[in-house]
Amino acid sequence: xxxxxxxxxxxxxxxxxxxxxxxxxxxxxxxxxxxxxxxxxxxxxxxxxxxxxxxxxxxxxxxxxxxxxxxxxxxxxxxxxxxxxxxxxxxxxxxxxxxxxxxxxxxxxxxx
Amino acid sequence: xxxxxxxxxxxxxxxxxxxxxxxxxxxxxxxxxxxxxxxxxxxxxxxxxxxxxxxxxxxxxxxxxxxxxxxxxxxxxxxxxxxxxxxxxxxxxxxxxxxxxxxxxxxxxxxxx
Numbered sequence: 001x002x003x004x005x006x007x008x009x010x011x012x013x014x015x016x017x018x019x020x021x022x023x024x025x026x027x028x029x030x031x032x033x034x035x036x037x038x039x040x041x042x043x044x045x046x047x048x049x050x051x052x053x054x055x056x057x058x059x060x061x062x063x064x065x066x067x068x069x070x071x072x073x074x075x076x077x078x079x080x081x082x083x084x085x086x087x088x089x090x091x092x093x094x095x096x097x098x099x100x101x102x103x104x105x106x107x108x109x110x111x112x
Numbered sequence: 113x114x115x116x117x118x119x120x121x122x123x124x125x126x127x128x129x130x131x132x133x134x135x136x137x138x139x140x141x142x143x144x145x146x147x148x149x150x151x152x153x154x155x156x157x158x159x160x161x162x163x164x165x166x167x168x169x170x171x172x173x174x175x176x177x178x179x180x181x182x183x184x185x186x187x188x189x190x191x192x193x194x195x196x197x198x199x200x201x202x203x204x205x206x207x208x209x210x211x212x213x214x215x216x217x218x219x220x221x222x223x224x225x
Binding site: 004034089097 | 153157168213
């Protein structure tokens with residue numbers, strides 16, 4: 001059974017507006033979370049991370065929010081730009097030396 | 113070359129063939145990984161090598177055989193594969209087998225006929 005789920009396969013957003021990508025997890029032992037971005041014909045590239053001691057981490061236009069009680073995290077991109085169009089994966093792990101579990105990805109399209 | 117490179121980028125092989133996938137990282141990392149990504153499925157971790165020693169083998173069939181001759185190179189040897197093994201195979205590396213981001217190569221798109 002999947003421990004990390006991204007229930008929206010795709011999302012379209014107008015340029016300049018906010019993009020919100022969601023991720024849910026089932027394992028309460030997960031304490032470190034990553035977001036990756038993937039362009040076609042390229043490997044995933046690291047975007048932003050958050051550990052369970054925080055509920056928010058911000059890096060420029062990207063902010064990740066973590067709601068531990070709901071086992072939910074989200075990635076906010078604001079303002080969205082056409083170059084943000086890609087597939088976004090969330091990943092979670094249960095501590096040092098444990099593997100990451102990935103979601104199936106959400107394909108974001110930012111419309112100019 | 114910088115980052116993580118993988119060759120070949122595309123591979124078509126029959127079920128009786130033997131082939132190898134190659135991964136090389138130029139980041140000075142100590143841990144390397146093989147992942148499999150099938151259509152509409154999440155990335156699945158196959159193998160982990162930390163300081164050239166295999167630390168994880170996630171119940172991968174023996175028709176996949178990894179080799180890590182040094183901390184910069186990782187191979188995945190393939191033999192007698194099945195059509196359901198067709199997928200994108202991604203290599204990644206990280207500083208160590210601890211928490212932290214992994215750097216991925218572009219992947220090898222494998223088709224088994």
